[in-house]
Amino acid sequence: MTLHARLVVTRPAFRLDIELHVGAGEVVALLGPNGAGKTTALRALAGLTGLSEGGHIELDGEPLHTLAVEHRPIGMVFQDYLLFPHLSALDNVAFGPRCRGASKADARRVAAELLDRVGLADKATARPRHLSGGQAQRVALARALAVRPRLLLLDEPLAALDAHTRLSVRSRLRHDLAGFDGATVLVTHDPLDAMVLADRLIVVEHGAIVQQGAPAEVARHPRTDYVARLVGLxxxxxxxxxxxxxxxxxxxxxxxxxxxxxxxxxxxxxxxxxxxxxxxxxxxxxxxxxxxxxxxxxxxxxxxxxxxxxxxxxxxxxxxxxxxxxxxxxxxxxxxxxxxxxxx
Ligand SMILES: Nc1ncnc2c1ncn2[C@@H]1O[C@H](COP(=O)(O)OP(=O)(O)OP(=O)(O)O)[C@@H](O)[C@H]1O
Incomplete structure (x- = not known):
């Protein structure tokens, strides 16, 4: 499972133009300062923002950008998780499979398996307001995985958490992502999240890629002031x-x-x-x-x-x-x- 994309989005005062290649099981982090275009890139992959001329997205050799949003084999975790407040954790996770035609029983079985996988089997009946930030993050991840996506998109997955919770949720998320065999693209402006979670970093500034490589390589050999400041050199x-x-x-x-x-x-x-x-x-x-x-x-x-x-x-x-x-x-x-x- 591989993603090959050229993401071009042209707005009056901003242009994004980046090439993205992500292998099966690989986790790539888009890292960059505010306004660099990270969220725009993720939204373009999800189909929430249209591509401009020259842009294309292929997943396993098949065009993705021509598919309607709801038909894309994509799981997405938003920054604030966007769980349905009136549904239990189990039904939040079962929602995707239900929408794609699974019977209630099948959808719930898949949801229960996934909640178990992220260590939340005992929270199945809890409503989102009774979950901690870290638990809500894991429910959101389980929900994204429930549609058996081939591409997983995570937008600032840890930003809603306090510093202490972040530490444990970060390593848990790394573990959960390791079990996903599709391509993962995550967006963050936290260098530590990027270093811990990603196999490869792509640094975006002003809508363009300025540096990419394994986290240790980027940290050792920064090529822009932004990256140097991030890694403290x-x-x-x-x-x-x-x-x-x-x-x-x-x-x-x-x-x-x-x-x-x-x-x-x-x-x-x-x-x-x-x-x-x-x-x-x-x-x-x-x-x-x-x-x-x-x-x-x-x-x-x-x-x-x-x-x-x-x-x-x-x-x-x-x-x-x-x-x-x-x-x-x-x-x-x-x-x-x-x-x-x-x-x-
Ligand atoms: N819906 C929109 N319409 C017009 N311009 C937008 C829209 N969304 C974002 N922009 C602009 O596009 C540029 C890239 O924004 P984007 O949100 O992708 O950056 P980002 O790297 O995700 O930043 P942040 O870390 O602050 O979320 C910015 O100049 C922003 O002002």
Whole structure:
């Protein structure tokens, strides 16, 4: 079961144009900032938004975009689940099969199996208002699976949950998705959801794909500022000549030799700050200006301006020792071994 699609949606002030290939059993996450076009892409797959010229969707080699919404072999989980409030969990799940002509008994049998699969057999008679957020999410997933879809679409599946519930529901969802043999496309702007749930990430910005790959690969080698911020890295574009990359006027020594346009990335924790020029002049040294200071978990994140902008994570003790305040000039250094360089 494979999905091949080119999703083109043209609106007056926005154009989506992305190619999507998802294999059987594969979970692909569309990740991107607000307004990037993720929901539009999902709605286009579901048939809720029409495709513009050039767009097409094939599932197992058969055109999907020519089918009416109700005939598409698609299961969808919406952000707020949209469970029917007056139906029990069982009847919510049985709804799809009933609509597709199954007898009441058959529909309920399928629904009971699915509720059992998502660990909610004991909630069959409960109405949605008596379910927790995590349980409602699982009922919505069971309902989407009840029509035996070949394509499963999930729109921000964990967004309605609080941070604590999210943690357990996330791993449960990963487990449930692993048992689905069709193609799954999910939309999220939470990098952690994407990393945990997906086999492959597709990063969308301004209606276009800017990067895709396995989660670990995307995290290690970000190619846009948005992705770098998501995974918490400093990212620059420069020009490499052997073991040196020039970012603006600042030369960086890097561990791996490279030629031509290149990305340079390093973690804020790899950045050291000094009040005076450090002895022995470590390589990758420049003078920056402190633009801001904020708490960041157990450390302090220093925003640096100057010839290149960077984030540095230092300990509260170092902040006090160095007496750092906004506007102050500091020496900034990064070890070559702490940088990652890769072709742009
Ligand atoms: N029904 C609509 N009519 C016109 N423009 C729309 C419509 N829905 C969305 N848009 C616009 O299309 C663009 C993409 O929106 P979309 O909702 O797909 O983004 P998104 O990546 O899902 O964002 P978010 O994470 O905020 O949900 C935005 O510029 C949005 O304003």
């Amino acid at each position: 400093n990212l620059y574009r420069g020009t490499a000549a052997g073991r040196q990359i020039k970012v603006g006027e600042v030369p960086f020594n890097v561990a791996d030799p490279l030629e031509g346009p290149a990305f340079l990335a390093f973690s804020p924790a790899a950045v050291a700050l000094y009040r005076t020029r450090p002895d022995g002049s470590p390589r990758n040294l420049w003078q920056g200006v402190i633009e801001g200071i904020e708490r960041h978990g157990d450390s302090v994140r220093v925003h640096l301006g100057g010839p290149i902008a960077a984030f540095a994570d230092i300990t509260p003790a170092a902040l006090a020792d160095l007496d750092l305040t906004p506007g102050r000039q500091v020496w900034v250094s990064v070890k070559a071994t702490e940088t990652h360089a890769y072709p742009a």
